[in-house]
Amino acid sequence: MVKEATEKVIPNPFVPYPATLTSSxxxxxxxxxxxxxxxxxxxxxxxxPGQFAFVSAFGVGEGPFGLASVAYRKEGLQFAVRRVxxxxxxxxxxxxxxxxxxxxxxxxxxxxxxxxxxxxIIIGGGIGFAPxxxxxxTILDNREDYGEVLILNGARSPSDLCxxxxxxxxxxxxxxxxxxxxxxxxxxxxxxVALIPDVLAELGPSPKDxxxxxxxxxxxxxxxLTRLKNLGFGDEQIVTTLEGKMKxxxxxxxxxxxxxxxxxxxxxxxxxxxxxxxxxxx
Amino acid sequence: MTKILGxxxxxxxxxxxxxxxxLVAPKHVGDLILFDPVQSVDEVVFDYENTNLSPKEFxxxxxxxxxxxxxxxNDVELIPTIIDQETVIFGIRPCDARGIAMLDGPYxxxxxxxxxxxxxxxxxxxGLSCTKPAPQCFCTSVGSxxxxxxxxxxxxxxxxxxYAVEAVTEKGERLLQGxxxxxxxVTLSAPSCDTSVPxxxxxxxxxxxxxxxxxxxxxxxCIHCNVCAYVCPTCYCFxxxxxxxxxxxxxxxxxxxxxxxxxxxxxxxxxxRADKGSRLRQRFCHxxxxxxxxFGPLSCVGCGRCVVSCPVNIDIRExxxxxxxxxxxxx
Amino acid sequence: MGEDxxxxxxxKAKELLENGAVECVIxxxxxxxxxxxxxxxxxxxxxxxRLAFDNTCTHNLVKYLLDKKGKSTAVVVKGCDSxxxxxxxxxxxxxxxxxxxxxxxxxxxxxxxxxxxxxxxxKRCNWCRQHTPVVSDFAVGEPITEEPPAEFADVAEMATxxxxxxxxFWRDQAERxxxxxxCRQACPGCYCIDCFVELLDPExxxxxxxxDENWMWNTIRAxxxxxxxxxxxxxxxxxxxxxxxxxxxxxxxxxxxxxxDYKAGMSEDAxxxxxxxxxDENLGIAE
Numbered sequence: 001m002v003k004e005a006t007e008k009v010i011p012n013p014f015v016p017y018p019a020t021l022t023s024s025x026x027x028x029x030x031x032x033x034x035x036x037x038x039x040x041x042x043x044x045x046x047x048x049p050g051q052f053a054f055v056s057a058f059g060v061g062e063g064p065f066g067l068a069s070v071a072y073r074k075e076g077l078q079f080a081v082r083r084v085x086x087x088x089x090x091x092x093x094x095x096x097x098x099x100x101x102x103x104x105x106x107x108x109x110x111x112x113x114x115x116x117x118x119x120x121i122i123i124g125g126g127i128g129f130a131p132x133x134x135x136x137x138t139i140l141d142n143r144e145d146y147g148e149v150l151i152l153n154g155a156r157s158p159s160d161l162c163x164x165x166x167x168x169x170x171x172x173x174x175x176x177x178x179x180x181x182x183x184x185x186x187x188x189x190x191x192x193v194a195l196i197p198d199v200l201a202e203l204g205p206s207p208k209d210x211x212x213x214x215x216x217x218x219x220x221x222x223x224x225l226t227r228l229k230n231l232g233f234g235d236e237q238i239v240t241t242l243e244g245k246m247k248x249x250x251x252x253x254x255x256x257x258x259x260x261x262x263x264x265x266x267x268x269x270x271x272x273x274x275x276x277x278x279x280x281x282x
Numbered sequence: 283m284t285k286i287l288g289x290x291x292x293x294x295x296x297x298x299x300x301x302x303x304x305l306v307a308p309k310h311v312g313d314l315i316l317f318d319p320v321q322s323v324d325e326v327v328f329d330y331e332n333t334n335l336s337p338k339e340f341x342x343x344x345x346x347x348x349x350x351x352x353x354x355x356n357d358v359e360l361i362p363t364i365i366d367q368e369t370v371i372f373g374i375r376p377c378d379a380r381g382i383a384m385l386d387g388p389y390x391x392x393x394x395x396x397x398x399x400x401x402x403x404x405x406x407x408x409g410l411s412c413t414k415p416a417p418q419c420f421c422t423s424v425g426s427x428x429x430x431x432x433x434x435x436x437x438x439x440x441x442x443x444x445y446a447v448e449a450v451t452e453k454g455e456r457l458l459q460g461x462x463x464x465x466x467x468v469t470l471s472a473p474s475c476d477t478s479v480p481x482x483x484x485x486x487x488x489x490x491x492x493x494x495x496x497x498x499x500x501x502x503x504c505i506h507c508n509v510c511a512y513v514c515p516t517c518y519c520f521x522x523x524x525x526x527x528x529x530x531x532x533x534x535x536x537x538x539x540x541x542x543x544x545x546x547x548x549x550x551x552x553x554x555r556a557d558k559g560s561r562l563r564q565r566f567c568h569x570x571x572x573x574x575x576x577f578g579p580l581s582c583v584g585c586g587r588c589v590v591s592c593p594v595n596i597d598i599r600e601x602x603x604x605x606x607x608x609x610x611x612x613x
Numbered sequence: 614m615g616e617d618x619x620x621x622x623x624x625k626a627k628e629l630l631e632n633g634a635v636e637c638v639i640x641x642x643x644x645x646x647x648x649x650x651x652x653x654x655x656x657x658x659x660x661x662x663r664l665a666f667d668n669t670c671t672h673n674l675v676k677y678l679l680d681k682k683g684k685s686t687a688v689v690v691k692g693c694d695s696x697x698x699x700x701x702x703x704x705x706x707x708x709x710x711x712x713x714x715x716x717x718x719x720x721x722x723x724x725x726x727x728x729x730x731x732x733x734x735x736k737r738c739n740w741c742r743q744h745t746p747v748v749s750d751f752a753v754g755e756p757i758t759e760e761p762p763a764e765f766a767d768v769a770e771m772a773t774x775x776x777x778x779x780x781x782f783w784r785d786q787a788e789r790x791x792x793x794x795x796c797r798q799a800c801p802g803c804y805c806i807d808c809f810v811e812l813l814d815p816e817x818x819x820x821x822x823x824x825d826e827n828w829m830w831n832t833i834r835a836x837x838x839x840x841x842x843x844x845x846x847x848x849x850x851x852x853x854x855x856x857x858x859x860x861x862x863x864x865x866x867x868x869x870x871x872x873x874d875y876k877a878g879m880s881e882d883a884x885x886x887x888x889x890x891x892x893d894e895n896l897g898i899a900e
Contacts, residue, residue: 255540
């Protein structure tokens with residue numbers, strides 16, 4: 001065997017950090033909140049709201065999920081995962097103590113420091129609320145840095161509203177409002193039955209010194225965008241996080257691209273000023 | 283002065299290479315000519331236009347293991363794949379070598395794809411310039427030439443009494459150590475290849491015609507198989523999934539193509555490219571717009587494999603012409 | 614054939630587009646090499662002169678009707694292709710009243726590739742017993758009424774090999790397969806929304822492009838076409854690595870013919886044997 005003279009070991013970016021599932025909690029009928037702890041103290045994993053990571057279900061594969069926790073609280077890596085496919089199904093089967101793997105963090109993040117002093121409108125639909133949770137946590141942990149905060153959380157049904165147990169805490173601080181809506185109510189539901197874009201039009205938040213942060217299915221994002229623009233929000237004031245089919249998170253597999261942009265590397269967070277420059281539809 | 287290696291000299295050199303390394307060369311497989319490991323110089327095909335499949339699979343295999351897992355008690359160890367096989371590819375065409383060099387762009391971009399990097403480090407490419415380009419070849423139209431030695435380690439060019447030898451890289455020089463070459467004053471002719479594909483300015487054109495109905499009309503004919511992507515030396519998209527075999531888990535990566543129906547469909551159902559037109563457009567926009575924007579060159583090397591292999595004659599040369607014509611009309 | 618057939622197809626296409634009977638005519642035109650045919654989609658009567666018919670018109674255009682569901686479409690078919698119409702009609706994939714069939718009595722197609730054509734008939738044409746389309750709204754060419762009986766020399770030859778030799782043979786073929794799915798994409802009988810090979814739950818095959826998985830893929834696909842394959846042999850033509858898929862498909866075709874005296878796609882309403890349960894049926898194969 002001939003050996004190259006200058007051989008150095010190239011780290012394999014596809015090998016995840018070994019991790020252990022420490023808790024798995026039902027958020028809705030098909031969404032669980034997983035908490036993971038990295039097994040090796042030397043593995044560094046610093047992240048910001050909006051970033052994502054791949055979580056492994058060994059034997060099936062891995063999938064990209066938005067980080068639902070905040071790094072500074074050091075409460076483990078949290079992911080809200082909806083059971084929709086083979087990987088998520090396998091993750092839902094895992095019991096605390098199970099071995100898993102995490103690869104990341106990937107992507108850009110919500111520049112929350114730049115939003116200091118502004119009024120914040122946070123709009124999320126269904127499981128789309130997962131990447132918004134660390135945004136809320138960060139803002140509420142630094143409440144005095146921000147202006148009015150409006151949180152609008154919508155879902156198909158009351159039982160599909162993610163993070164329901166945290167709504168009371170979110171609404172506690174001053175100048176903070178939580179509004180909920182569902183597409184279809186049930187016997188115990190006294191709240192709104194309306195689509196997010198319509199609720200937004202009804203609430204009519206002012207665009208003055210405001211930033212709107214949206215996450216949800218593409219159809220919801222598109223309609224919500226129209227309503228925000230009707231309310232006078234400029235493209236720079238609207239920020240969203242996009243979803244894309246992803247296999248690597250490294251800008252290599254070329255599956256998440258929207259035109260010349262990679263959702264995994266250039267995103268997933270984009271302002272609408274950026275999105276309106278995309279050559280392709282997301 | 284040109285350095286010449288005689289035909290028998292070449293054969294014994296290849297024979298020697300095989301003693302220490304894997305030799306991959308064009309070989310008859312059924313009625314195809316494919317790059318394949320050879321065990322004897324007799325298997326090597328020296329006279330061929332180009333192979334039916336590109337040699338990219340020796341850097342980006344159709345199936346690769348990213349890592350394997352080893353479980354013990356409640357602990358999982360993840361073992362990354364290490365490639366230690368030294369390989370020499372003989373007879374690689376300039377277009378194919380250029381395709382591989384081009385993929386260093388995405389694959390070596392930080393963080394480097396370690397499998398690609400290892401394959402690149404462990405492989406020496408002996409190029410064979412084209413003396414008779416095939417009718418489907420158009421490398422000259424997309425920035426290369428039949429004797430382009432820029433992407434190989436050693437370039438051979440067939441001459442009357444053997445092969446003219448050019449050591450292009452240090453790696454190539456090392457492989458040539460001890461090989462007896464004779465000096466000659468023969469001048470190498472520079473064959474020409476189809477220069478009529480109007481690729482110049484295509485990046486700007488594609489931007490202009492991105493929303494044209496041209497794509498969905500073209501997609502009428504496309505059957506959305508993966509042939510074009512799999513024969514292409516520069517298509518590099520992949521899929522990743524775990525495989526369990528007798529309790530052993532490995533994470534594998536395989537070729538995948540943007541023409542597949544599920545390529546962009548996310549769990550939950552949304553598919554930003556659900557229609558045939560936008561899927562077909564993705565292929566050409568990646569080659570003619572996104573790749574050049576990110577890495578410089580068009581990611582088409584003009585090998586013409588897709589032209590020959592497409593079951594329904596989706597012809598990139600014709601498409602480039604059509605787009606330029608369309609772009610001129612849009613103004 | 615040639616010019617005369619071409620003219621008849623153009624004239625009919627013009628008429629159908631002008632009177633609004635169809636939105637699109639799917640036929641053939643000359644490809645980018647100038648020597649062989651490729652599928653053509655004509656939406657405008659002014660463009661019918663693109664249409665052409667010659668002995669390189671190989672593609673089974675019936676497959677494209679699956680992309681035109683609910684839209685009035687005319688399609689040019691040869692004898693073998695026309696059997697796919699019956700297959701898709703019987704499986705309720707297309708509607709007869711939405712399809713206008715321009716049926717060409719096929720004298721056979723020749724071996725060709727991009728930028729090259731021979732005068733040698735394709736393999737499929739040697740087996741073909743259906744030169745005249747079985748479904749047609751407008752006939753091009755003189756119908757051929759007498760066809761010789763089916764023959765399976767290629768299958769018989771394969772059967773002379775030992776099981777071990779056959780396994781080696783298919784193993785070699787599977788080694789070459791790159792799982793590009795061109796066979797499936799060209800096949801008018803392959804239209805599942807979720808093909809078994811891509812299903813992840815359950816994962817029948819696995820994503821590796823490797824001999825075991827490739828073998829599984831080709832074999833199961835052949836079984837799914839048992840009693841359904843209409844012998845157009847497009848799968849074999851489009852295969853970039855020349856896997857002789859006809860050997861699998863024709864083996865099954867012969868079995869179905871022997872057991873049920875059934876040929877796929879010959880009529881719109883004949884019950885397909887492998888999806889028909891008859892309580893008293895005795896095939897003599899389980900005794």
